[in-house]
Amino acid sequence: MSPVIEVTNLRKAYGPTVAVADVSFAVERGEIFGILGPNGAGKSTTVEVLAGLRPADGGSTVVLGVDTQREPAAVRPHLGVQLQESRLPARLTVGEALDLYAAFYPEPADAAELLDLLGLTDQRRTAFADLSGGQQQRLSIALALVGNPQVAILDELTTGLDPQARRDTWALIEKVRDAGVTIVLVTHFMDEAERLCDRLVIIDDGRVVAAGSPASLVAAGEDRRTFRMRLPAGTAPALADGLVRLPEVDTVAAVDGGYEVTGGPRVLPAVVLALAEGDVAPDEVRTLSRTLEDVFVDVTGAPPPPPGAAARRAGPARAWRTLARTEGRLFLRDRGSVFFALIFPSVLLVGVGFAIPGMRDVMTGVPVEWAGLRPVDVYVPVALAAAMASPALTTLPVALATYREQGVFRRLATTPMRPRAVLTAHVAINLAALVLAAVLALAVAAAAFGPPAPTHVGAAAAAFVLGAASMFGVGLLVAARARKGSAASSLGMLLYFPLLFLAGMWTPGPAMPDVVGDIAAYTPLGAASQAMTEAWFAGSVAVPQLAVMVVWVVVLYPLAARTFRWS
Numbered sequence: 001m002s003p004v005i006e007v008t009n010l011r012k013a014y015g016p017t018v019a020v021a022d023v024s025f026a027v028e029r030g031e032i033f034g035i036l037g038p039n040g041a042g043k044s045t046t047v048e049v050l051a052g053l054r055p056a057d058g059g060s061t062v063v064l065g066v067d068t069q070r071e072p073a074a075v076r077p078h079l080g081v082q083l084q085e086s087r088l089p090a091r092l093t094v095g096e097a098l099d100l101y102a103a104f105y106p107e108p109a110d111a112a113e114l115l116d117l118l119g120l121t122d123q124r125r126t127a128f129a130d131l132s133g134g135q136q137q138r139l140s141i142a143l144a145l146v147g148n149p150q151v152a153i154l155d156e157l158t159t160g161l162d163p164q165a166r167r168d169t170w171a172l173i174e175k176v177r178d179a180g181v182t183i184v185l186v187t188h189f190m191d192e193a194e195r196l197c198d199r200l201v202i203i204d205d206g207r208v209v210a211a212g213s214p215a216s217l218v219a220a221g222e223d224r225r226t227f228r229m230r231l232p233a234g235t236a237p238a239l240a241d242g243l244v245r246l247p248e249v250d251t252v253a254a255v256d257g258g259y260e261v262t263g264g265p266r267v268l269p270a271v272v273l274a275l276a277e278g279d280v281a282p283d284e285v286r287t288l289s290r291t292l293e294d295v296f297v298d299v300t301g302a303p304p305p306p307p308g309a310a311a312r313r314a315g316p317a318r319a320w321r322t323l324a325r326t327e328g329r330l331f332l333r334d335r336g337s338v339f340f341a342l343i344f345p346s347v348l349l350v351g352v353g354f355a356i357p358g359m360r361d362v363m364t365g366v367p368v369e370w371a372g373l374r375p376v377d378v379y380v381p382v383a384l385a386a387a388m389a390s391p392a393l394t395t396l397p398v399a400l401a402t403y404r405e406q407g408v409f410r411r412l413a414t415t416p417m418r419p420r421a422v423l424t425a426h427v428a429i430n431l432a433a434l435v436l437a438a439v440l441a442l443a444v445a446a447a448a449f450g451p452p453a454p455t456h457v458g459a460a461a462a463a464f465v466l467g468a469a470s471m472f473g474v475g476l477l478v479a480a481r482a483r484k485g486s487a488a489s490s491l492g493m494l495l496y497f498p499l500l501f502l503a504g505m506w507t508p509g510p511a512m513p514d515v516v517g518d519i520a521a522y523t524p525l526g527a528a529s530q531a532m533t534e535a536w537f538a539g540s541v542a543v544p545q546l547a548v549m550v551v552w553v554v555v556l557y558p559l560a561a562r563t564f565r566w567s
């Protein structure tokens with residue numbers, strides 16, 4: 001039978017850093033295969049290339065007969081990957097996460113069975129953020145298994161877990177293997193590898209420095225022996241120091257008030273004989289058996305059914321709907337977002353709408369001449385602008401930047417679903433919020449001040465659509481540039497108030513000095529607000545403002561697309 005995984009002469013560099021210099025290994029069906037090595041050895045890079053998440057610079061990676069560099073999508077439905085440091089949205093519950101990821105695969109596992117296997121049944125309704133470290137890790141394993149994979153890659157599975165949780169996780173991995181899944185386990189814990197792995201490679205500096213079963217690796221070094229002893233008080237230190245000159249002895253080290261001696265197979269009798277000649281009998285002689293850790297230190301010198309082209313996506317449209325529904329629920333679960341995106345524009349409208357009749361020109365102090373418009377009519381475009389700015393500058397970029405920061409995109413990249421789908425789902429949700437907020441604001445305006453009377457509905461609609469499109473472009477650019485969710489939040493707020501000011505939030509258009517109005521016309525939100533005012537209430541088409549928004553759209557989207565990073 002041909003191996004399930006074959007890595008041949010893999011090479012991968014990041015600029016001048018050679019992460020993987022030359023790595024080859026093969027994994028048989030049903031094995032737990034370990035990839036060991038110190039930090040920075042190239043383990044994660046190896047499995048990321050293996051899983052088709054990164055291109056290699058040389059060599060080949062074949063999983064289930066598929067070249068994962070040429071056809072990464074073909075293998076994803078059959079491969080479960082659990083990556084280091086990839087989290088889930090804080091408010092997503094265990095059950096929702098499992099249902100969501102199950103929707104990405106053609107033949108998902110039974111979610112209830114999986115929860116039972118992983119001991120998470122009682123946590124079905126618990127949000128990700130409220131799980132313990134061990135529970136989060138188990139959920140992560142569940143997500144790697146929910147697609148019913150033939151091969152599961154688990155990276156640094158037990159890092160950060162307490163000893164009991166680690167042992168529980170080990171037992172679980174064995175259960176998964178017994179269920180027929182081939183497992184690649186990346187770890188830097190020797191005890192874990194010794195306990196779980198059928199075979200393993202040790203990688204150091206991007207190269208395989210040892211390969212075999214844990215027992216064979218340990219046995220291969222068994223011509224070296226180690227023992228510890230104490231010498232009676234008063235023994236001349238020179239005697240112990242002299243032992244290292246014996247041909248059988250390699251090293252003598254002072255340890256715990258005694259000595260640790262290493263050497264060839266006959267090191268112990270040779271040492272005892274030499275001590276006897278000096279009339280010294282050692283106390284407490286204890287031989288140490290070699291462990292995988294010794295092998296590791298020796299070799300690294302460091303302290304411790306072929307899917308082929310037939311593979312298809314699992315009903316992408318249905319998967320996307322599940323994704324959008326789940327993300328929508330998460331959006332609604334965040335009260336701050338709901339208030340800001342949906343309610344705030346209406347609050348603004350009512351609050352300021354009643355104050356407007358007494359408004360004076362900010363420069364001259366003369367009461368503003370409203371040219372036959374009711375003040376509230378002037379303020380409706382401002383409320384609509386606020387409805388655009390809130391999702392575009394807050395909820396959309398913050399969610400996307402947070403997902404990148406937490407590794408949510410990276411996790412999605414391991415599934416048949418593309419991370420791009422989360423982005424489109426978020427745009428859709430925020431657009432829905434925008435439309436809802438606008439409808440609400442118009443209804444509130446009508447109820448409080450009487451219905452606004454649109455005179456040029458087509459032009460108003462064009463201004464609204466172009467304004468929303470250009471503001472979402474700004475939001476996507478913020479999401480592309482901000483490294484973290486907190487940075488996206490700050491950057492969004494930094495833009496929010498100046499843009500809303502220019503859109504007339506504090507001083508509506510008619511009361512605004514001309515020069516400020518002229519500047520505002522070049523901003524996406526100011527142009528939208530002015531074009532809506534003209535179209536809706538003056539009945540004319542504001543061509544320059546509409547053109548400004550078209551330019552913003554044409555500039556912002558390609559820029560955001562070029563600079564957006566998924567991890």
Ligand code: ADP
Pocket residue numbers: 014017018019020037038039040041042043044045046
């Ligand atoms: P390990 O998983 O064994 O700790 P990695 O594969 O993460 O090793 O890293 C191997 C080397 O490649 C390290 O020197 C690391 O700093 C570097 N490296 C890893 N990922 C990147 C990256 N995205 N960009 C640049 N260098 C990287």
